[in-house]
Amino acid sequence: MxxxxxxxxxxxxxxxxxxxxxxxxxxxxxxxxxxxxxxxxxxxxxxxxxxxxxxxxVVTSSSDQVTSWRHRLERNQAEEPSPFRMIHFLFEQLDERTSEDLQQLLYSFFHSSSLIIPLTANRLVVIEREETVPEEDLHDFFTALQSDFLIDGKVLIGQQRKSGDIATQFRLEQAALREIPLLHIERFLPALTRLVLLSAEIRHELTQRFITPLEYESRETIHAFCRANLNVSLTAKHLFLHRNSLQYRLDRLTEQTEIDIRSFEGATFLYTLLLVA
Structure with a gap:
């Protein structure tokens, strides 16, 4: 083209x-x-x-802060030492006036510590810093946006992290956003699980990030815990472990991956990666 x-x-x-x-x-x-x-x-x-x-x-901005953050997100890597969560918005074609009105609503909805970063005329990301908006409120807000502006769109609620490579996180979540069906709001883990099945490149990258660094014991725990339908007692029995020992392993897994394997979404994500690794 x-x-x-x-x-x-x-x-x-x-x-x-x-x-x-x-x-x-x-x-x-x-x-x-x-x-x-x-x-x-x-x-x-x-x-x-x-x-x-x-x-x-591509939206240009007169704000040095917005421009600086946009450049940072577009790097190959950018370590962020403070906690963050990104909320990604993608809408159908917006005119300039609607886009401006939408940004003003976002500023009033999110906490004052959050950053609104316009990326293109139809796509923007909110970086939450000190405080995060409850997911129920995000669902209600997204529904209201579609109703009030008569526009179609989709939203990805990103992973909440204590610190880490925000540029890589941004790129992965943007890729997951593209695969979300229109009119949907989705969390990070289900969206990335779908992406694992659709993209060999992303599959390899996520496997290298979440599975490869794990020792055999951790991989064995993921497999057994999911096969036991997230039942701690049954998993401990299959692994010949005391229940407290298994709890320690699960805590260790959450610490290593920043994914809560006790949740259905976290277990599905890690188990899917384990199967394709």
Whole structure:
């Protein structure tokens, strides 16, 4: 597609970030993540509308903080020492006015310590820092948004972490967001479990992150616990362990993976990864 666009716009199109980062360009992102900019002076309204159908328009911001965070999320890695959780929003085509109104609602809904990061004209992420919004409230808020704005969209509730690589977390959760059905709000673990089954690349990455570092004892515990339908007593019996010893193993697994294996979603996620490892 980029080749055809280059033929159409010729020298007025650039894939060089040092060129299209200025206000003279409107920036777009293709489905494969490639970005390009087209000079505003030659871009007609009809061409802009067509490009909006073919690619996502990247939102530029006058806020240094927002720009800095966006660049940070787009790196290969970015360690975050403080607790965080990301809430990802993706909507059908939004006009500029609706997008601005939507951002104002998000600012009023989330805690003041949260950051609202517009990514494209239709996609944004909220980074929760000191306080997080209850999931029930998020469900109600998402329903109200669709009703009040008459727009379709989807939301991914990201993993709550004490610290870690926020850039990698962002990339994985954005990939999971794309596979969520429209009109749905979904948690991190079910979304990533679906992604494990759809993407060999993500499957390998998640296996390397969550399963490969585990010793045999931990893998054995995951397998036995899931086979026993998350029944602690039955699992302890199958592994010839005292119940307290098994509880210690389960606590250790949660500490190692940051995934609560005692929950159905956590157990499903780790068991699926174990089977494909």
């Amino acid at each position: 980029l080749q055809q666009l280059t033929v159409l716009f010729k020298d007025h199109l650039s894939t060089d970030p040092t060129v299209y980062c200025t206000d003279k360009y409107t920036v777009y992102q293709l489905a494969d993540g490639l970005r390009f900019g087209v000079e505003n002076t030659i871009l007609t309204t009809r061409e802009a509308d067509l490009l909006d159908l073919l690619a996502e328009r």
